[in-house]
Amino acid sequence: MSTVDERTPEAEEPESPTNRPPGMHLATRWMERPYARRIILLTVIISAVIIALTFVMVAFMNLSGGPASDIQGEIEKTMYVLTFTSAPLMGFTLAILTYSWWGGWGKVKGPEEPTEEGPAIRTNGVAVVAWITVCSLLAAFLVIWGLVELATITASSYGSVPANQQPNAAKAIDINVTGQQWVWSFQYPDQGKITSSELVVPINVPLYFNVTSLDVVHSFWVVEAGVKIDANPGAITNTGFTPNKLGTFNIRCAELCGLHHAYMETNLRVVTQEQFDSWVREMGGAKTS
Numbered sequence: 001m002s003t004v005d006e007r008t009p010e011a012e013e014p015e016s017p018t019n020r021p022p023g024m025h026l027a028t029r030w031m032e033r034p035y036a037r038r039i040i041l042l043t044v045i046i047s048a049v050i051i052a053l054t055f056v057m058v059a060f061m062n063l064s065g066g067p068a069s070d071i072q073g074e075i076e077k078t079m080y081v082l083t084f085t086s087a088p089l090m091g092f093t094l095a096i097l098t099y100s101w102w103g104g105w106g107k108v109k110g111p112e113e114p115t116e117e118g119p120a121i122r123t124n125g126v127a128v129v130a131w132i133t134v135c136s137l138l139a140a141f142l143v144i145w146g147l148v149e150l151a152t153i154t155a156s157s158y159g160s161v162p163a164n165q166q167p168n169a170a171k172a173i174d175i176n177v178t179g180q181q182w183v184w185s186f187q188y189p190d191q192g193k194i195t196s197s198e199l200v201v202p203i204n205v206p207l208y209f210n211v212t213s214l215d216v217v218h219s220f221w222v223v224e225a226g227v228k229i230d231a232n233p234g235a236i237t238n239t240g241f242t243p244n245k246l247g248t249f250n251i252r253c254a255e256l257c258g259l260h261h262a263y264m265e266t267n268l269r270v271v272t273q274e275q276f277d278s279w280v281r282e283m284g285g286a287k288t289s
């Protein structure tokens with residue numbers, strides 16, 4: 001049997017229903033067209049703008065001092081990864097839209113006016129396979145990244161595992177968080193049951209929160225720590241984090257809970273162990289071990 005390509009130039013001529021050359025050759029030819037190069041240039045520019053905007057947005061988020069925990073660090077990393085992954089596709093779509101707005105297609109002219117439409121892209125094997133493969137790989141990557149990050153964050157915030165079953169349970173500070181219209185209060189059962197309207201904690205020590213509400217549903221949100229959990233009347237929900245940055249951060253209610261919901265906020269103050277011990281003594285509690 002002969003392996004020589006037996007096609008003759010005549011065989012490629014109009015007798016075929018579409019006179020399109022093989023897929024890769026078409027892609028190469030497409031790249032030679034000026035409008036294709038302009039769209040790719042626009043794609044690169046728009047993608048770069050989208051990625052730059054993400055840096056600006058995260059910088060604004062961190063104006064209040066965050067990230068103050070590994071959890072928030074992971075969340076910000078995920079924002080970057082999701083943006084880097086999706087920016088080129090969004091950039092490509094917006095590039096075609098922008099090019100159309102500018103009337104770019106009207107300038108696409110050959111030596112003579114085309115007498116019929118070009119071949120449909122749905123029968124272009126290379127384009128179809130490339131599009132499905134790229135989209136599937138991107139979607140699979142996002143799902144896997146999301147699941148791994150979710151598991152990491154859940155582990156760092158103690159998930160549904162009780163405090164005394166955590167590997168670092170010996171060191172964790174238990175704090176009872178109570179929401180009510182429209183204030184937060186924090187009770188430290190292991191420090192002589194002192195109660196504070198501000199959440200004062202030592203740096204690098206795991207915190208374990210038992211969260212509840214006295215009236216309606218609230219949501220306990222430690223903004224720069226990336227932790228948020230519902231505060232339900234008659235039930236206790238648990239979360240936690242390890243503060244890794246000294247400073248004063250924001251605690252807010254993240255569930256519409258009535259007239260003064262927007263003002264239901266207080267501070268997270270992360271201090272050194274010595275400052276925490278003296279704060280506990282000032283509040284009339286027992287010194288921590």
Ligand SMILES: [Cu+2]
Pocket residue numbers: 179182217218219253254255256257261264
């Ligand atoms: Cu509230």
